[in-house]
Amino acid sequence: MTQIQIFEKAGAFAENKDIAKDLRVREIIPELERSEEVILDFDRVDTVTQSFIHALISDVLRKFGSDALDRIAFKSCNDNIRTIIRIVTDYMQDGE
């Protein structure tokens, strides 16, 4: 199991999609490909943009399907972050 500290990479206002892409390509996808579980830890992250979360997880959901959500956990999310994650996971699954 891998735990990724979003704050350390993207700061308190996580909006840089290049960083999100980097995390997705270098860390999240390789872990899931090894059938490992991933924890995305949003501790100390205050705000995220929808674009950031989309760049972080949309392609993961597309590659691995909704089952990816069984192996990814979102930790220490405030209400805003939770809602944005729900928006992205909803439209990725609705659109399938």
Added chain:
Amino acid sequence: MKVHLPNSAYLGNLDPFLQGFDPSNRDSLEITANEKWISVHPVVLSMITSLGLNLSPDQIHCQKLEAGSKHYLVRMGLFKLLNIPSNIEIVEHESAGRFIPLTQIQTSDELTRFITEMIPLLHLQAEQAKTIGYIVSELVRNVLEHALAKNGAVLCAQYYKKSNSIRIGIADTGVGIKSTISQSHPVETDLEAIHLALWPGITGTTRREGGTAQNAGAGLFFIKSIASVNRDFFVLYSGNGFYKLLKKTQTQRMRLHADPFKDRHTALEHLPYWQGTIVGVDITLDQTKEFSLLLEAIRKTYGTAVRERRKARYKKPKFI
């Protein structure tokens, strides 16, 4: 090109200013102004700066300004960014809490740095800072990713004490919304492209629901929704097309629409051609809805829109 800075040009009365813009002769920029007073929305300054950045200073001609408020243009950094003389003496005030001067952003890292520095500068409450930071991030990233603009994005913002509002203007001279959207969706006019770009889940990068790995087609819908929930103006102008979300009164029922044309709006399609895109947003701080409520409203509208679009693509059974 010719631009005239009028006595007043805010999002509510921006249309006449845009009608007066002359985009012909792209090798020079002539700036004239009202002689008594100039009071303009930040989007106007961002537009002029965007145009000027495509030219060398000797191709820009600015009339000697006489208006009592001419110092404002200097403080906002118009002449500095265009590298032309202003011949106006001013005493510099600290900008904190009042405005974000004209700023050019060309890379993703520049944007991240700018947002980090901008939020404390505005001296906002935490909830309000989130909203403003969100808007700037999404809009500038749109420019960096889609506009293919040589000079990136130009933006500035101003706090208005009387209305307790922040007004933001972002401009680019890139390929424009029609060029981007038409990569994946057939559109004939700039206004049609603007209409599609404001729908949740529609992006120029793909026709596929859910977008690409990097783009969902949600950014402009989010920004329009923020303005709508807060009952503020939102303007999008690209090519000949223009869309303005009109202010709602407190008595009007609050409802987010996936279709931007179902909101109370003005749409024009024969304005002088703007090569690129401009966005103007007003955020009235004392009516800024809590960000979490706003996001929840967006979530519901977004989900409904995606499901309806999906349903519209269902194949119908053939009964014979």
